[in-house]
Amino acid sequence: MTAHQKPRLFLVLGDQLHPDPHPLLIQALPGDFVLMAEVPEESTHVWSHKARTALFFSAMRHFAAHQQSVGCAMDYWRIGTHDCTSLAAVVHKFVAQHPDISALYLLEPGDQRVLAAMQTCAQTLGLPLNITPDPHFLCSLDDFNHWAARSDKAGRDSLRMEFFYRWMRQRTGILMEAGQPIGDQWNFDAENRNGFGAGGPPPVPQAKRFAPDALTQEACADVSRYFPDHPGSLASFGWPVTPQEALEALDDFITQRLPEFGRWQDAMWQGEAFLWHSLISAALNLKLLDPRGVIARAETALASDKAPLAAVEGFIRQILGWREFVRGVYWRYASQWPSLNFLSAQRPLPGWYWTGKTQAACLKEAISQTLAHGYAHHIQRLMVTGNFALLAGVNPRQVADWYLAVYVDAVDWVEEPNTLGMALFALGPRMTSKPYIASGAYIKRMSNACKQCVYKPDIRTGPQACPYTTLYWYFLMQHADLLRKNPRMALAYKNLDRMADVERTAISEWAEVRLQNLEAL
Structure with missing residues (x-):
């Protein structure tokens, strides 16, 4: 940034905790501002579980501490240290404190509510809003819409994950060989999704959990202080809150539970909360893990005969297929979600x-x-x-x-x-x-x-x-x-x-x- 250029504001959202190099922060220059904030609205627009808020706060604080340790001049506003209730209010207050800010920069939000709020905020402040596409996903929204347009042209007015998943396999080469699916099948549901039967599950490998460190303990204390009437408990909190912990959780799943995951992925048993599941969805959604690395580890387990094809395919389908599919569907029908009710259901939630x-x-x-x-x-x-x-x-x-x-x-x-x-x-x-x-x-x-x-x-x-x-x-x-x-x-x-x-x-x-x-x- 030259002396005559004005600083820009880079706002990092709570579910954009990508490992380095961060796709938004690599654009920041000396003199620009980088801001993260914890605000009540993100836990109160729905009555959020205490563990959900604690996970966000802890992961965000660890991310901020890392960025500051590598020289990023990040402003981090903790809950209780400011009077702003929303992200928009934080941006307004920050710009008022730094009136020479010339533009607002944002990584593509995953929430249309937040996107709309930031668009309105930038417009009100008279600032240009620059949005960077999120490279976390394997299918861009443009690519998804190009795929979805085929259904529209065919007059089906319907989107099916199975067809999207096959298209993603073909375009990425994942679990493909010479243009055909490995094992000559697109999915192995027939070999998966068993119940345990009367005898119950075999011994279940203990899932790796993470003892709260000082930052996590502070986050949990703040949740208890500022959201005391919210549902849920923090007593068993053990979720990964850093990229390193997330990788440990992933490796624990790949080595201990992936081999039997497919067989038991749909089964339930009283008193067994985790069974053979990966427990990495939160880390993925916070962007602590990259889906490409997750898929690569599963493919390695298959190639080294550490996990059978049916289990690996079933797991990869959740990442490459369903996760990418629901994101595309979400934005394709973005304006409709608040009022959708095909069956006209009206009873209140018990x-x-x-x-x-x-x-x-x-x-x-x-x-x-x-x-x-x-x-x-x-x-x-x-x-x-x-x-x-x-x-x-x-x-x-x-x-x-x-x-x-x-x-x-x-x-x-x-x-x-x-x-x-x-x-x-x-x-x-x-x-x-x-x-x-x-x-x-x-x-x-x-x-x-x-x-x-x-x-x-x-x-x-x-x-x-x-x-x-x-x-x-x-x-x-x-x-x-x-x-x-x-x-x-x-x-x-x-x-x-x-x-x-x-x-x-x-x-x-x-x-x-x-x-x-x-x-x-």
Whole structure:
């Protein structure tokens, strides 16, 4: 920067903690300002889990300390040291203190709410806003939209992850050989996704956890001080908060749990919160890990015969396929997420989603675990808490806000498509071909929760009837006009049609009783 040039302001967001070289900060010159801030709004626009806020604060503070140690003149505003409630307010105050700032620089936000706020902020201040694309992702938004446009041209008005995933495999060469998928299959679901059976899981390798250091302890103390009434606990906090810890967590997964991950990735068991899952989604979403390195480590495990193809493919599909897909879907439908409600669901979210105080064993386990750790694996989210909310007709916006609030890996671009598009079918068939619904039989097959539950999965009506079973059949009846012609729903409707009228009537009557008394479930 020459003497006549005015300084610029580089704002780093809390989920942009890329290892060096940081894609935004490499543009900063001596004399420019670099700013990070902790603000209440990022924990209160949804009622955020204490562990979620603590993870952000700790990871941000470690990032700032590292940047300062390597010579970056970063201004870091901790919670409680300033009176600003939002990022926009921080920028306004900083510019007022430094009126010669000439422009605002930002790495592409993952949250449309934050992007809109920064656009308005820059406009109000009369500053140009320069946005740098985020190189963290393997598929740019432009590339995703070019791929998605093919569906539009074909008149399908629908996007499917499986086709996107195959396209990504072809363009990256990942798990490909001579233009064909390794193993001559695109996915190995048939070999994955088993339940444990009556005997339960084999010995589960202990997942690596990280004892809070001084910075993390300070972050947890600040969360307890400034957000005392927020849900969740900090007692078991052990998430990675630096790139080094994130790599340790990844290597622990690759060596200890990846070989059996595919087989058990959908299974659930009471008292086992982590099982064979990677526990790296939060580190990825904070950008402590690069997805390319994650995929490369999994490929190395395959090449060295340390993990089977089915497990490696299933894991890579989550990174290369689903994660990139939901980001593209999020921004493609950015303006629609706040009001999406394909099935016109309007019931309020039951209060026990915030406490876990329900008699339904599977829900109690998934929610209690979530409150304890800020974590539940994808089947607990999709087929336990999500499935119930879908069957019960809970308002999608309330459910989406709950998911964004209670999980440590929750950021907007991930949670909106996963919750609204997949779990709740609020986007209709534009993202998934059918609603992901299941009766109590699925819970029984994939877990041991039903053995300890007052509700019985094979009973459809009456006080002992499993709510999932009752509401599953009622959901099919209620939405027959929308769903009956869907080929993937044909078997479900064939089974419904076999029921006698008197049984369908009894299910409908009992479902209404259950729905009117959800708080007492």
